[in-house]
Amino acid sequence: MSQENPFIFLIDTLLSIYIAIMLLRFLLQQTGADFYNPISQFVVKATQPLVKVTRRFIPSIRKVDTATLALVLVLIIIKLLILFSIAGHPINSIQLLVRGLHDLISLTFDIFIIALFVQAILSWLNPDPYNPVNTLLRGLTAPVLRPIQRVIPPIGGIDLSTLVGIIGLMFLKRLVLSLF
Numbered sequence: 431m432s433q434e435n436p437f438i439f440l441i442d443t444l445l446s447i448y449i450a451i452m453l454l455r456f457l458l459q460q461t462g463a464d465f466y467n468p469i470s471q472f473v474v475k476a477t478q479p480l481v482k483v484t485r486r487f488i489p490s491i492r493k494v495d496t497a498t499l500a501l502v503l504v505l506i507i508i509k510l511l512i513l514f515s516i517a518g519h520p521i522n523s524i525q526l527l528v529r530g531l532h533d534l535i536s537l538t539f540d541i542f543i544i545a546l547f548v549q550a551i552l553s554w555l556n557p558d559p560y561n562p563v564n565t566l567l568r569g570l571t572a573p574v575l576r577p578i579q580r581v582i583p584p585i586g587g588i589d590l591s592t593l594v595g596i597i598g599l600m601f602l603k604r605l606v607l608s609l610f
Contacts, residue, residue: 434455438516444510449502451478453537456498463569468562506530506537532610539603545570552594574599 446554455477458470467475481498488497514521521529549567557560572591578591578598 435516438513441512441516442509445505445512449505449509450537450541451597452480452498452500452505454541455481456495457538457541458501458566458570459495459498460493461570461573462601465563465565467566467569469566475587503530503534528610532607535606536603539599542571542574543599543603545598546574546592546596550596551593553592 451473455473458465458473463470465471475496480501481495484497484501488500490496507526510521510526510529510533545567549571550563552564552567559565574595575591578594579589580591582594584590
C-alpha cells in the first residue's frame with residue numbers, strides 16, 4: 431500500500447489507535463488488571479459502545495471475553511478492507527482473514543513489549559508506585575514477568591526479568607509470525 435496517500439495514513443492511524451485500545455481492554459481483562467484505575471476507565475468508556483452491542487451476539491467463554499476479541503479481529507479486517515480498497519489492491523477473503531490474524535497476533539505482542547519497555551524506563555525514574563500508569567503496567571505485565579522472576583532472581587539488586595521478557599517476547603513474536 432502506498433504510504434504517500436494521506437487518506438491511507440489518516441484511516442490507518444485512527445483505526446489502529448482504536449483497535450489497540452480495544453485489544454488493550456481485552457488484555458487488561460485477561461491479566462486481571464485494576465479496572466478502577468483511571469486509564470482502565472478510559473479504555474472501558476472508549477470501547478463500551480461497540481463491546482456492549484457485540485456481547486449481545488457473542489457470549490464469553492469461561493473468563494475469556496470472546497466478544498471483545500472477535501470485535502478486535504473484525505475491526506482489523508475492516509481496516510484492511512478499507513486500506514486495500516483505497517490503495518486499489520485486490521484481496522480475497524482468505525488472505526484478509528490470514529492478514530487479520532497476523533496483525534492481531536503482532537499487535538498483541540507489541541502491546542506487551544511496549545508495556546515492558548515503558549515499565550523499565552519508569553523504573554529508572556522511580557515513580558510513585560501508586561501512579562495509575564505504573565499500577566496498570568504492573569498489572570498488565572505481571573503474567574509475563576512472574577514466571578521469569580521465579581527462574582531469574584534479581585542479581586546484585588538488578589532485576590533482569592524485564593529485559594528477558596522483552597527479548598523473549600520479541601523472539602516469540604518472530605517465531606509465531608514466521609508461521610504466516
